[in-house]
Amino acid sequence: MKISYMREYLTVVNKASFTKAAEKEAITQPALSKHMQMLESALGAELLTRSPRGIRMTDNGVIAYEAFAEIVDRYDHLADALVANKASGHGSLRLGSVGTDIQSYYLPALEDFLKRFPSVDIDLVIEKPWTIAEELLANRVDIGFFMQGDFDDKGSLSYEPLGRYPLRIVVGESHPAAGKDVIVPDDVAQDAYTCLKSLEFMNGLLRTVGYRSRRTGYVDDPHAAGLMVSLRGGYTIIPDWMCKAIRGYPGIWIADLASPVFSQVFFAYKTDNRNPLVPLFLSSVREVVENEDGVGSTERGDA
Secondary structure, three states: OOHHHHHHHHHHHHHOOHHHHHHHHOOOHHHHHHHHHHHHHHHOOOOEEEEOOEEEEOHHHHHHHHHHHHHHHHHHHHHHHHHHHHHOOOOEEEEEEOOHHHHHHHHHHHHHHHHHOOOOEEEEEEOOHHHHHHHHHOOOOOEEEEEOOOOOOOOOEEEEEEEEEEEEEEEEOOOOOOOOOEEOHHHHOOOEEEEEHHHHHHHHHHHHOOOOOOEEEEEOOHHHHHHHHHHHOOEEEEEHHHHHHHOOOOOEEEEEEOOOOEEEEEEEEEOOOOOOHHHHHHHHHHHHHHHOOOHHHOEOOOO
16 A cells, blocks of 8 residues: 555545545546545455545544554654755754744754754744744745744644743833833723734733723734834733833833733644754754743743
8 A cells, every 4th residue: 555545545534525635635536536446445445435415434444544644644754854864954944933032932942953953054034923824834934933823724734832921011101000010901991902913812811801992903013012002002912022122112111911811932834844854843842842841831031
């Protein structure tokens, strides 16, 4: 049995469609059907059934799916390892990050990787999180580092947590709550909220801890958020690690939320990325995370 046929079987099951699976595997539907028949013939068992409701696995098909998934995964890891060994740590790795201030999360892994493979060229792209996701999907970036978010990647990206960060609240120095170490929801209940677009997914959680606003405006980056608060008042909420970007702004005050709210930083990569350096870098990242006793207790930034 060919590895490619096993991979195609996995795709048929995952897509629940021969047509979609054929498109994904870049072969004709008749060829795909023939490959599935050859698998069933080699195993002497029916693996799939078709009905008006779609494609379903038989009991034997479920067993085959689990076995094929493990075989394909092992094969891919072996292929990557052999290519990486042949490359001997040469080549380039393209990283995408939402900003230089987030580097405290991935810098230890990058330093470890470069000690092992000093000849590798690192290309770092600074972009918005949704742009990084697009670059990953287009194979223009190998590994991305960004905040938690909701990206339409159609299941093509794998995400792993790297660390978590606390959120901070920012008001103007003329605000009545300026000077407080902790700003409670009542302090800003009547104020306009300037929301970072990349943190819009956190608004529901912020409301559950009492931070609700009658007016909300949206900006792309922390610099714009800091400027809005400084010039027009109101408040903004940003990740702790972004505070460095606006701390030098005149006329702002940064404080803690009354109820600590955390979100996570992830690293992501395209599942079918074939750059042989990717699994080597992922090894460094995972080792750093494990050595820090778990992501849940990992908090970095300018507190």
